[in-house]
Amino acid sequence: MNEERIAHGAAVDGAFQVIPRAEHGVSRKRISTGALRVLYRLHESGFRACLVGGAVRDLLLGGHPKDFDVATDATPEQVRALFRNCRLIGRRFRLAHVVFGREIVEVATFRGSGDDGNGDRHLVDGRIVRDNVYGTIEEDALRRDFTINALYYDIADFSVRDAVGGMADLQRRVLRLIGDPAQRYREDPVRMLRAARFAAKLGFEIAPETAAPFADLGPLLAEAAPARLFDESLKLFMAGHGLASFRELERHGLLGHVFPETAKALAHDADGAFRRLVERTFASTDARVREDKPVTPAFLFAALLWGPACRRAQAAIDDGADAATAWQNAAARVLREQVQRVAVPRRFTLVIEEIWAMQPRFAQRTKKRVLRLLGHPRFRAAYDFLMLRADDSPELAELGAWWTQAQEATEVELSETLQALPPTVDAAVDGAPRKRPRRRRRGRRRGGAAATVADAAD
Ligand code: ATP
Ligand code: MG
Numbered sequence: 001m002n003e004e005r006i007a008h009g010a011a012v013d014g015a016f017q018v019i020p021r022a023e024h025g026v027s028r029k030r031i032s033t034g035a036l037r038v039l040y041r042l043h044e045s046g047f048r049a050c051l052v053g054g055a056v057r058d059l060l061l062g063g064h065p066k067d068f069d070v071a072t073d074a075t076p077e078q079v080r081a082l083f084r085n086c087r088l089i090g091r092r093f094r095l096a097h098v099v100f101g102r103e104i105v106e107v108a109t110f111r112g113s114g115d116d117g118n119g120d121r122h123l124v125d126g127r128i129v130r131d132n133v134y135g136t137i138e139e140d141a142l143r144r145d146f147t148i149n150a151l152y153y154d155i156a157d158f159s160v161r162d163a164v165g166g167m168a169d170l171q172r173r174v175l176r177l178i179g180d181p182a183q184r185y186r187e188d189p190v191r192m193l194r195a196a197r198f199a200a201k202l203g204f205e206i207a208p209e210t211a212a213p214f215a216d217l218g219p220l221l222a223e224a225a226p227a228r229l230f231d232e233s234l235k236l237f238m239a240g241h242g243l244a245s246f247r248e249l250e251r252h253g254l255l256g257h258v259f260p261e262t263a264k265a266l267a268h269d270a271d272g273a274f275r276r277l278v279e280r281t282f283a284s285t286d287a288r289v290r291e292d293k294p295v296t297p298a299f300l301f302a303a304l305l306w307g308p309a310c311r312r313a314q315a316a317i318d319d320g321a322d323a324a325t326a327w328q329n330a331a332a333r334v335l336r337e338q339v340q341r342v343a344v345p346r347r348f349t350l351v352i353e354e355i356w357a358m359q360p361r362f363a364q365r366t367k368k369r370v371l372r373l374l375g376h377p378r379f380r381a382a383y384d385f386l387m388l389r390a391d392d393s394p395e396l397a398e399l400g401a402w403w404t405q406a407q408e409a410t411e412v413e414l415s416e417t418l419q420a421l422p423p424t425v426d427a428a429v430d431g432a433p434r435k436r437p438r439r440r441r442r443g444r445r446r447g448g449a450a451a452t453v454a455d456a457a458d
Contacts, residue, residue: 018161019159019160020159028158035070041082051152067104069105080096141163142164148166173202173204197236280391284388355378358378367415386403
């Protein structure tokens with residue numbers, strides 16, 4: 001099998017095709033100083049030392065790796081003995097972290113074939129076992145996920161070593177799982193999400209045989225650890241290629257296994273408004289990531305789950321519930337169900353609830369409420385969310401424009417614009433909760449920014 005793939009001038013070493021320095025684009029200039037020091041020190045001490053995984057892939061593609069992983073035949077203890085600035089982490093499979101100022105180089109001993117790579121504990125008769133964790137470099141290559149993630153840059157001769165046809169797949173821009181795809185997904189279903197993520201990040205096509213098992217094995221994602229699915233969601237959606245990831249997940253029928261209610265709401269989205277909201281949110285998050293602006297997953301999840309929350313609330317309202325209660329219950333239920341699958345931490349679900357709860361309040365433009373909303377700690381996120389919704393609705397666009405001005409206005413100007421509003425503006429919009437108008441309690445508090453901030457906090 002390897003013979004066919006041997007490039008011009010390449011040699012073979014065991015299972016590996018060896019691509020000499022002159023024939024690949026990995027230059028030491030683009031490897032971090034920390035990683036180079038680790039590689040050289042290991043090599044000088046008689047160990048095998050290779051750069052591996054995402055760093056080699058990204059260097060070959062001409063990109064800038066965000067971190068550098070090293071693989072070696074030295075045991076973690078031997079690595080620690082070589083570096084003062086080294087700590088060992090992990091229980092079953094121990095890794096060495098070598099620290100250089102702000103850079104951390106992860107050093108892993110070659111893993112054996114018994115390792116399923118998913119980081120979960122391996123149980124035999126209910127006991128955690130640590131069997132056959134270490135192996136040869138060949139075994140280490142075969143237990144990796146995609147061929148393009150299994151390339152080794154060997155510091156001994158600056159060659160790239162390829163046991164799985166990764167170089168050819170890089171050139172063809174194809175993402176191909178190593179080994180039998182169905183078996184590899186059974187070992188670790190999260191690999192299906194990783195396929196979608198790398199396809200999105202690199203603009204690669206998923207090989208047909210690698211995508212084929214998604215339809216049958218997608219449901220296995222329900223068994224993945226919710227905390228891991230949250231981490232994976234961040235890598236899919238918060239790394240600058242969120243929109244592309246979302247499209248890959250949808251295209252391959254994987255979205256519903258991670259965000260079931262979102263997939264359902266998209267399927268019932270007759271006018272396409274929800275899809276446009278989701279896509280705009282991803283596009284704006286991607287733009288912010290590119291510009292190095294802060295982003296929060298709460299905002300993104302607020303958009304992804306907005307459709308489901310609207311659907312739930314509307315169903316309850318149709319059954320006769322009052323809007324405020326219907327909305328509160330819908331929000332709580334949608335979030336409760338979602339966190340069972342993707343463990344979104346409480347600090348984010350709280351913000352999601354606040355962003356949602358503030359949407360109907362934007363329509364309630366009385367002076368006291370306006371000042372209170374402007375002073376709300378989550379005003380900015382809720383306003384940004386309103387603006388994304390407004391892109392699709394002239395009614396909301398007017399409201400959004402008003403709030404854009406309100407943020408700049410002095411209190412006197414604000415009073416004037418409030419007086420100019422028609423009396424009917426205190427209405428619910430877009431299926432969002434309508435609060436029963438409360439009778440004004442006079443004289444309890446004076447309006448004014450200081451009082452309002454305190455107001456919002458209680
Ligand atoms: P990124 O640039 O997104 O970090 P990466 O390729 O470095 O991409 P990581 O998740 O950091 O991805 O993993 C590092 C390497 O470990 C991968 O390149 C791959 O070789 C291997 N790996 C990671 N997760 C798995 C998995 N679930 N199954 C098999 N191999 C894996
Ligand atoms: Mg990485």
